[in-house]
Amino acid sequence: MAIKVNGDRLWSTIQDTAKWGGTAKGGVCRPALSDDDRAVRDWFVAAGREIGCEVFWDELGNVFVKRQGKNKDLPPIGIGSHLDTQFTGGKFDGILGVLCGLEVLRTLHDQGIETNAGIVAVCWTNEEGCRFTPAMVASGVWGGAFTKEYAYSREDPQHLRFGDELERIGYKGTVPCDGNVNKLSAHFELHIEQGPVLEDEKIPIGVVVGVQAIRWYNCTVTGQDCHAGTTPMHLRRNALHAACVMIDALNSIALRFSQGVSTVGVIESKPGSVNTVPGFCHFTVDLRNPDDEVLEEMEKEAEKELAEIATRLKVTHKFERFWTCPATKFHPDCISAVQKSVDALGYPARTITSGAGHDSVYTAKLCPTSMVFIPCLDGISHNERESAEKVDCEMGANVLCNAVLHFDAQLASGKK
Amino acid sequence: MAIKVNGDRLWSTIQDTAKWGGTAKGGVCRPALSDDDRAVRDWFVAAGREIGCEVFWDELGNVFVKRQGKNKDLPPIGIGSHLDTQFTGGKFDGILGVLCGLEVLRTLHDQGIETNAGIVAVCWTNEEGCRFTPAMVASGVWGGAFTKEYAYSREDPQHLRFGDELERIGYKGTVPCDGNVNKLSAHFELHIEQGPVLEDEKIPIGVVVGVQAIRWYNCTVTGQDCHAGTTPMHLRRNALHAACVMIDALNSIALRFSQGVSTVGVIESKPGSVNTVPGFCHFTVDLRNPDDEVLEEMEKEAEKELAEIATRLKVTHKFERFWTCPATKFHPDCISAVQKSVDALGYPARTITSGAGHDSVYTAKLCPTSMVFIPCLDGISHNERESAEKVDCEMGANVLCNAVLHFDAQLASGKK
Incomplete structure (x- = not known):
């Protein structure tokens, strides 16, 4: 009893x-x-x-x-x-x-x-x-x-x-x-x-x-600053827009893996002017899963999709893991x-x-x-x-x- | 000559x-x-x-x-x-x-x-x-x-x-x-x-x-701060993620209107910690078109789509125009x-x-x-x-x- x-x-x-x-x-x-x-x-x-x-x-x-x-x-x-x-x-x-x-x-x-x-x-x-x-x-x-x-x-x-x-x-x-x-x-x-x-x-x-296992990453995206009024959409290399598409993709990746979570907690973009297309963006990524192997798969998906988005949107990017907790x-x-x-x-x-x-x-x-x-x-x-x-x-x-x-x-x- | x-x-x-x-x-x-x-x-x-x-x-x-x-x-x-x-x-x-x-x-x-x-x-x-x-x-x-x-x-x-x-x-x-x-x-x-x-x-x-005509806006998105590790994806009200989906939508709106441009030049999110889901995000929007009436249509589309995204992603938002140049x-x-x-x-x-x-x-x-x-x-x-x-x-x-x-x-x- x-x-x-x-x-x-x-x-x-x-x-x-x-x-x-x-x-x-x-x-x-x-x-x-x-x-x-x-x-x-x-x-x-x-x-x-x-x-x-x-x-x-x-x-x-x-x-x-x-x-x-x-x-x-x-x-x-x-x-x-x-x-x-x-x-x-x-x-x-x-x-x-x-x-x-x-x-x-x-x-x-x-x-x-x-x-x-x-x-x-x-x-x-x-x-x-x-x-x-x-x-x-x-x-x-x-x-x-x-x-x-x-x-x-x-x-x-x-x-x-x-x-x-x-x-x-x-x-x-x-x-x-x-x-x-x-x-x-x-x-x-x-x-x-x-x-x-x-x-x-x-x-x-x-x-x-x-x-659960945790991995932390820094992602930087580099495009080209340009004038918001004079640069047509198809000639832009918009780092912030590319970062936003990446952040949405990271969210979708978490939803595709059982018990996966993905969080972007910090974002900064430069030069930070209402009428300038941002040429640079940095954001952090926190990926977690109860299973180390599944987290490894999530990371691979993230790497692949971020690279595809960077190519498609004509920016360059770095996605680097800086902390791992099994x-x-x-x-x-x-x-x-x-x-x-x-x-x-x-x-x-x-x-x-x-x-x-x-x-x-x-x-x-x-x-x-x-x-x-x-x-x-x-x-x-x-x-x-x-x-x-x-x-x-x-x-x-x-x-x-x-x-x-x-x-x-x-x-x-x-x-x- | x-x-x-x-x-x-x-x-x-x-x-x-x-x-x-x-x-x-x-x-x-x-x-x-x-x-x-x-x-x-x-x-x-x-x-x-x-x-x-x-x-x-x-x-x-x-x-x-x-x-x-x-x-x-x-x-x-x-x-x-x-x-x-x-x-x-x-x-x-x-x-x-x-x-x-x-x-x-x-x-x-x-x-x-x-x-x-x-x-x-x-x-x-x-x-x-x-x-x-x-x-x-x-x-x-x-x-x-x-x-x-x-x-x-x-x-x-x-x-x-x-x-x-x-x-x-x-x-x-x-x-x-x-x-x-x-x-x-x-x-x-x-x-x-x-x-x-x-x-x-x-x-x-x-x-x-x-x-071209120019209109400037502030957009604020409010969700709920929460722990990046302990909050499953379906229980989040992620202001930064919603903002990113909005920014991508604004980009698509510009592409749908002849000679339209749309720029988000400034973004800030809070509280700004790697392992906290952001409960607040602010960004600026610059919409332009050579034609005032087309710009008016772009604004209406933006209002509609941002509201839909906010509802779908369980956040609240304000989208306010603060400058107009015909x-x-x-x-x-x-x-x-x-x-x-x-x-x-x-x-x-x-x-x-x-x-x-x-x-x-x-x-x-x-x-x-x-x-x-x-x-x-x-x-x-x-x-x-x-x-x-x-x-x-x-x-x-x-x-x-x-x-x-x-x-x-x-x-x-x-x-x-």
Whole structure:
């Protein structure tokens, strides 16, 4: 039988802790390693100790609130996310995942449930990457994607170093930030969807099967500036018009591939005069697909169609990839634990692929990982308007709690 | 029989006078009412007096170099253009028209030809409008489009007033700047095409039949910002994509109407992040056609198609006209005089409509007017690279000279 968390307590915790960095518009401004980040960490440490947990933090300031299990030989099961926010962030992105982790520990404590492996709620440092780039840097060090020294050397816009700021707020620990040393048996993460799919389909739970692959490109188009009045249409080499035809083609390419998305977020054209045909245009392209091979096909189609358009419209172009992030496939055991939890609770759910990156992308490199999504208002995040329903938060925490217990039971049975 | 100007003298004059404001790259920087503008005017006045002409300038600084005719009762026939340039202008735009006017007077003087009406070479003040907006302000006052006071009150970017600067360079005259007082029987203007049509068709002379109508618009498109990774294509309201489809449609509209042109010269989209679907886009639209009624139809098509695209792509839009310039039809007598001149000289020629505005647009309001175009390199003007062939300049001046003589003969015969 599925157990349930205390939804009222979870909701109060969300509202109460939003005071650290709380904004006039109801959002949260809590950049990594700020005084507000320290304050919410201090509260998290105290809340963990209050229910008898062991608390420690590693060299990157990742905070582990650990409830012991019966079997001391098994690495604990992690429930993690982050407590830092964007500069104009909301109350849910990341925060909800850590607070649900704590709520799971509180529920196990209240109900006297003894698990096989330990269960640890984790606050990963600097997921957002808005003060110190890149994003997800501390889970990245844990997962082996970056070195500790690289992370320490990152500077904020005021040239304050990550390492110095971590020390200043008192969270530079001595436990190695290394998933091969400070191990986890698995990692589960609950997060708001940050997109409109669940809300649009009126489904409260997303069983996240992976994080889609991303590729970023710059495209420049060169034609010839000329006078808008004196140059007949057939003698033009209009860079902006060619770019527009290319952007429409990129949109159509995404529609032709299942689950593909294509976005042009930035466009500039020169010389930028009402009565001059633009001779130059630059735009960015973001292509994504849950499947690396399908994304490769999308890229090939884009290359082919852009070249055809350039030839037809008498311009030259360059289409250059400058960033690649391969797809993450979450672990079947973790996905199955979440699905069993959903089934036991009888909640409407669907499988979903995350469009955005999360700490779980890096934990997945070293341990079985998956995620749970809940809907958020209008699919909006990284915004003070970010919002989620109390009932959805509670249902999500219930799914998380039982998924962890399912995985723990599987660990106990020795099946991997 | 057609008479011929002195092509070598004309070419020398073009090269010699380019020293006033001459740039390192071979262009000319001679904004209206600058010291260089004064210097070239002083030279023009002296050159006119040297061949026995009467020289005067009006309240707007328009300089008239007048060769007397037999019939003192007839207003003179004007040959005008301008000696000012853009900040990074060339040696030909406007300048060529005034120097060809002088070359016609010199040729009549050399060959002792007595005309019926007087012939006057005119330098119109501040055609370019780059230092003092708007463009063609002094021919505009002469033609009744602006008041003298309006022109005097115009300020340059350093807040120097047109009236003060005109006085400072010594060209604020007392002759009324009023085409109903200081009359012309007709106005002819030779100009580089500023477009690629003649060069493309390898035709040295354009018989200009009018100046096309122009309408300018702002278009704003509003959708919804959203995450490039988490928002499926069918749930997007992508303002930039919709704008691109609109821009392609505007291009197609121009292609469907004879001699229509459509240009989007400025585009901006927000918020301008690689991984955010833009929720807002603004672009400008410039529609032109030689015929006002056809332009009206082009506008109606644009309104209809943009609205359809907005509905289909789930965005809202505003398409607002903010400037209208009706078509100018040049006078049949002047067009016919140019055509007769071309025929007599045996030059290849075609009729053409000017895509850009000229002083002749305003003279046409008060007297029969037409223009002669010659090719320019790559259709480029308002640029230090601006260039024209010596042979084309000479042929253009020959056409201008004989056109004036044809019109003068017609005046003498009493036919209007």
